[in-house]
Amino acid sequence: MRTIMVINAKGGSGKSTIATNLASYYACKGNKVTLVDYDPQGSSLAWLKVRPSINRPRIQCIDGTSATVNPGRGTGYMIMDAPASVHGKDLNNLVRHARTFIIPVLPSPMDMRAAADYIREIRATRLISAKKGKICLVANRGRDRTRIFWELDEFLDRLREPYIAALSDNINYVRAVDKGLGIFEMAPAATALLRAEWQPLIKWLASKASQP
Ligand SMILES: Nc1ncnc2c1ncn2[C@@H]1O[C@H](COP(=O)(O)OP(=O)(O)OP(=O)(O)O)[C@@H](O)[C@H]1O
Numbered sequence: 190m191r192t193i194m195v196i197n198a199k200g201g202s203g204k205s206t207i208a209t210n211l212a213s214y215y216a217c218k219g220n221k222v223t224l225v226d227y228d229p230q231g232s233s234l235a236w237l238k239v240r241p242s243i244n245r246p247r248i249q250c251i252d253g254t255s256a257t258v259n260p261g262r263g264t265g266y267m268i269m270d271a272p273a274s275v276h277g278k279d280l281n282n283l284v285r286h287a288r289t290f291i292i293p294v295l296p297s298p299m300d301m302r303a304a305a306d307y308i309r310e311i312r313a314t315r316l317i318s319a320k321k322g323k324i325c326l327v328a329n330r331g332r333d334r335t336r337i338f339w340e341l342d343e344f345l346d347r348l349r350e351p352y353i354a355a356l357s358d359n360i361n362y363v364r365a366v367d368k369g370l371g372i373f374e375m376a377p378a379a380t381a382l383l384r385a386e387w388q389p390l391i392k393w394l395a396s397k398a399s400q401p
């Protein structure tokens with residue numbers, strides 16, 4: 190079973206968006222998927238509540254803040270949505286649940302600074318310092334041709350962890366949340382470019398490089 194956590198200390202960086210879209214992607218590919226929400230805000234749980242129960246692949250849901258995390262037999266992917274602002278001992282305990290980590294970063298000077306600090310904190314956790322987990326970086330809500338986006342691009346390129354994908358700022362992500370869907374379940378014509386942007390991340394997640 191693959192265990193993938195989307196994590197960043199900054200609120201609003203796209204953790205729940207990436208976690209829910211990834212869960213929907215793997216479910217659509219025929220995998221048994223569990224989505225674990227460790228955030229008391231419960232954004233991923235809310236997404237699952239509005240998810241259509243017919244004509245869409247089922248995704249198992251676990252509230253990581255209260256329940257014991259026990260995915261069903263045959264689960265292929267356990268996708269975890271982390272809360273913002275987890276540090277110190279709590280961070281050490283949280284990261285123990287996964288072996289692969291996706292860190293989304295927004296094109297904003299404050300988010301970039303905070304991400305650099307947080308990546309250092311994650312590197313220092315027992316799990317990552319013992320080389321038992323792999324991290325990748327994803328630029329989120331990019332707007333092409335904006336200077337701050339290129340600054341984010343260069344910033345992520347300079348970090349030690351692999352910078353794998355850049356996702357656009359697009360209204361279809363907001364629409365998908367409303368419907369309990371992922372962009373891979375929406376009209377292909379409207380989401381073709383967005384889907385293409387996910388391919389490097391999906392490829393990395395399928396590769397040995399993403400597994401310790
Ligand atoms: N690529 C994107 N394009 C458009 N809107 C986006 C994108 N990514 C995220 N959003 C929107 O930005 C807001 C914050 O995203 P999200 O909830 O995924 O962040 P988060 O890191 O989980 O936040 P929190 O720390 O509060 O849990 C949401 O309204 C979401 O729909």
Ligand SMILES: [Mg+2]
Pocket residue numbers: 204205206228232270271
């Ligand atoms: Mg969230």
